[in-house]
Amino acid sequence: MSRRFRLGLFALAGPGLAVVLLLGMHGLPAFGHFRGLYGVLANRLEPPLRHATDIVTALNFDLRAFDTLGEEFILFGSVSGVALLLRQLRDEHKDERNRDVADHRFADASDALRVTSLILIPLAFALGAYVVVHGQLTPGGGFQGGVVLAAGPIAILLAGRYFALKALAPAWALEALDSIGAGAYALIGLGGLIFASVYLQNFLPLGTPGKLLSAGTMPLNSLAVGIEVTGAFLLTWTEFLDQALIVERGAR
Amino acid sequence: MTALQLVALVLTALGGAAVVLTPDPLRQTLVLGIYGLVLTFLFFTFQAPDVALSEIVVCTVGLPLIILAALRKIRRQDRGREQDGEE
Numbered sequence: 001m002s003r004r005f006r007l008g009l010f011a012l013a014g015p016g017l018a019v020v021l022l023l024g025m026h027g028l029p030a031f032g033h034f035r036g037l038y039g040v041l042a043n044r045l046e047p048p049l050r051h052a053t054d055i056v057t058a059l060n061f062d063l064r065a066f067d068t069l070g071e072e073f074i075l076f077g078s079v080s081g082v083a084l085l086l087r088q089l090r091d092e093h094k095d096e097r098n099r100d101v102a103d104h105r106f107a108d109a110s111d112a113l114r115v116t117s118l119i120l121i122p123l124a125f126a127l128g129a130y131v132v133v134h135g136q137l138t139p140g141g142g143f144q145g146g147v148v149l150a151a152g153p154i155a156i157l158l159a160g161r162y163f164a165l166k167a168l169a170p171a172w173a174l175e176a177l178d179s180i181g182a183g184a185y186a187l188i189g190l191g192g193l194i195f196a197s198v199y200l201q202n203f204l205p206l207g208t209p210g211k212l213l214s215a216g217t218m219p220l221n222s223l224a225v226g227i228e229v230t231g232a233f234l235l236t237w238t239e240f241l242d243q244a245l246i247v248e249r250g251a252r
Numbered sequence: 253m254t255a256l257q258l259v260a261l262v263l264t265a266l267g268g269a270a271v272v273l274t275p276d277p278l279r280q281t282l283v284l285g286i287y288g289l290v291l292t293f294l295f296f297t298f299q300a301p302d303v304a305l306s307e308i309v310v311c312t313v314g315l316p317l318i319i320l321a322a323l324r325k326i327r328r329q330d331r332g333r334e335q336d337g338e339e
Contacts, residue, residue, distance in 0.1 A: 057302075140301075144302060144305035144306045147309040151309050154317065233314060236318065237314070237317055245324075
């Protein structure tokens with residue numbers, strides 16, 4: 001397709017799309033005036049019924065806990081797919097003694113960058129852990145905390161120690177985290193089936209609203225998701241970085 | 253609509269255009285990271301801190317890291333092919 005042909009096509013389709021969009025938006029409620037009842041009901045029902053103060057987490061792990069189960073396994077499946085696609089092929093080998101990577105000459109890390117990374121690691125761990133365990137109380141939860149937790153070890157890469165990152169988070173451990181987290185969420189659901197005769201039903205004591213251990217199974221769900229997301233993200237990143245830094249073409 | 257929300261919407265429109273109009277993939281990745289921060293600000297001003305928290309890591313660390321690794325791999329392969337051609 002030539003540039004002129006594409007521009008001509010856009011000149012025809014663009015105004016059409018604009019007209020349809022404008023017609024569609026004409027009937028929308030005004031800004032900030034949502035007519036649905038769902039949000040209002042969730043806000044009213046969840047705090048007294050489940051003792052959770054963050055309604056988004058309550059939606060994820062209680063009202064729509066089954067959707068979250070699906071999302072868990074979408075993440076699990078896609079990360080498995082990445083690991084499968086980026087596996088070491090027969091005509092490739094791992095250059096573990098790649099001097100560029102070992103000495104970190106590939107990014108020219110300065111001392112200032114190394115010190116900053118060192119400070120970032122504990123901060124990311126602390127923030128990530130906080131966000132995971134306070135999911136039912138304040139904004140955040142398993143997914144959000146999990147990605148922060150996963151970003152912590154990546155600071156080691158910034159500091160120029162990719163092999164140290166690989167030693168701290170070996171592939172088998174990340175695979176285990178990913179699987180254990182996904183499995184734990186499904187098992188917590190099974191607990192609901194056993195103790196409350198409904199899959200994913202809240203079956204633990206609800207506790208005092210606003211306390212760390214409140215809202216029944218929600219903190220456990222949050223922890224399971226947090227573990228899975230940490231493993232999943234780190235596994236994806238290290239698979240990509242392995243390919244970029246140490247996997248070479250040609251059999252050894 | 254508050255002034256902050258308006259600023260966030262305008263910045264999002266400008267940022268998205270900036271990402272698309274950046275020609276070099278390496279620079280585009282960095283612009284994309286900054287655009288992620290703009291989106292985080294947008295979600296925060298629209299009272300979605302849960303989404304903002306995910307966005308800040310996914311779009312400023314997660315996605316750029318994967319793209320940068322892929323870019324490096326492609327460059328190394330190109331270099332390898334050039335060397336094969338010379339031999």
